[in-house]
Amino acid sequence: MPRKLRLFAVFSFFLLFFTLNYLAAAFWPVKQSLALGEWLSFNNLFPPAIQKHLVLVTADNGRGGGGQPIGRGLRFTAPGTFQARVALHGLIPLKTLVFEVRPVPRVYPGGQAVGLLLHAKGVIVIGYADVIATDGSRVSPAARAGLMVGDLILSIDGRPATSDQVVKEAICRAGREGRPVVLQVNRRGRLLRFEVQPRLCRRAGCYRIGLLIRDATAGVGTLTFYHPETRLYGALGHVVMDATTAHPVELAKGSLVEAFIQGVRPGEKGKPGEKIGVINENSSLSGTIEANTEYGIFGHLNRLPEHPLFRAPIPVALAHQVHPGRAQMLTVLTGNRLESFDVEIQRVNPFYERGRKDLIVRVTDPRLLHFTGGIIQGMSGSPLIQDGRLVGAVTHVFISTPEKGYGIFAERMVRACGLLAFPEVKPTFFDELRPSLLKAVVKYYIKQE
Known part of the structure; x- marks a missing residue:
């Protein structure tokens, strides 16, 4: 590509970049949360040299409407949503602002x-403990069935797993009856179902499935x-x-x-x-x-x-x-x-x-x-x-x-916790797009070189 054409392409990209920035700043509303009665200063938004030429234009919303020098700042005495625009000499828009005005608690x-003592919605699997079977072998029925550390056991045999004691009693009951226990498990938001056959532990003298569980955190x-x-x-x-x-x-x-x-x-x-x-x-x-x-x-x-x-x-x-x-x-x-x-x-x-x-x-x-x-x-x-x-x-x-x-x-x-009614202020679409756009321009120029 000829050098003049490359320079023209780069100039066009930068012109587009700055044009989009201007349009975003001038016409894309920037949301701002304000406390009722709070004075808002614009001193940090614009260079001091041009502040005397800037006018704040507001709609007629009960504050008198019209325009005023930006140096006076802005203050709302009633809650609501208000829009204002900063304009050069009151004619050329530079920034559009939307204010969410609410009383703060x-x-x-x-x-x-x-x-703190927090009881989980079930019991938490915190580890494995091998069951020593009657023949002396070490087995872990729960691990073999696929249960993992961090799983939250919500229910066992259709009953809520409200405590580790409830789970232990259900396992012993199923073991005596010679049937597997049915576990409903929450694994990071996924609901899973497991069937685990309890084994009689020679050391403990009761039926177990080889899990360490806990129902509370302190x-x-x-x-x-x-x-x-x-x-x-x-x-x-x-x-x-x-x-x-x-x-x-x-x-x-x-x-x-x-x-x-x-x-x-x-x-x-x-x-x-x-x-x-x-x-x-x-x-x-x-x-x-x-x-x-x-x-x-x-x-x-x-x-x-x-x-x-x-x-x-x-x-x-x-x-x-x-x-x-x-x-x-x-x-x-x-x-x-x-x-x-x-x-x-x-x-x-x-x-x-x-x-x-x-x-x-x-x-x-x-x-x-x-x-x-x-x-x-x-x-x-x-x-x-x-x-x-x-x-x-x-x-x-x-x-x-x-x-x-x-x-x-x-x-x-x-x-x-519901004490504040303000919507959360997040970066705008153009705030997130701007770095990517500038990076694309630089990459393009380097590639052409």
Whole structure:
């Protein structure tokens, strides 16, 4: 291909790229969630040199309509969906915005250490145990039939597998009757059926099928927030996984109760630390666990606890209100004493899809670093406070750098439990297309060279 033709092709591609970018920015609506009464500044959207030439044009929606200089910002005093357009001299459109304006809930930040007990919707296969038959041979009927570690046994012989004891009794009954047991199993969303013939175990003196099973998972975490009007709470900021199978616990029911921290094992590089806690049976802090989601566990508290650090609830921050800078983390290190520690939010990623890496948080408090080495296991769910708002919760520690960890937006958590009516803001089609388009142009140019 002649050089002039190649240059023309590359110029055409870049012209198309920038034209699509302009059309996307000017006419493809960008959705933005706003808290009722919040002032929105446009200072970071456009270079200061052209801001004085920009006009914000809004439809007549009860705010007066017409256009106004962009430097005044924007504020809505009524909930609803509103559209605005940024235009050069009020004539050439540059950006179209759609605002979802809603009141944000006010909640009490948590920080209390809590013990969790989650009962699965069935029993979980956590391993195999060979059956020593009467002839001395070792057999594993369940493994031979195809059951795997991580399988969730939903029913046995048509009856719900509500506990490991129910399963054991059904196996013994089938063995005495000389027939196989029928198991209905959930394997990562697939429903499977197995028939397994119990064998008499010479050592145990009863019929077995060679499985190790468990019907509950327990652990220690941190309460993130609770809502005074509904007693709804959120904790952890991530899904509870079964420690043996590393699969999410399919929750049937669960309970939450305050934990008493007896000690702390500090974290080291490559070796995360942990809180060591026991259930505080005399505490008034308790509740139900009703959902185990990727954004944390949720349920209702039986009664509202008194907060030692906050006399009134605080607003939940929307994702765009969170920024790098100083913040405070609430957590318990000794007994049930709630304390505040200094941290720094180093990075904010509002468009991370799964929520586990919304924030990168670094512990800066000297006392916390001395006592724990940074973020440790059991801190999951510790609330993050910035500018008087609940902005997020700590979720995971960096194994190689224990003073750092990931966090989740509080907005995701309150939406997951139904307290926030905002639709989730995600990257637009053009946001996702733009990098691919630019990469295609570069590849094409290199290929032609």
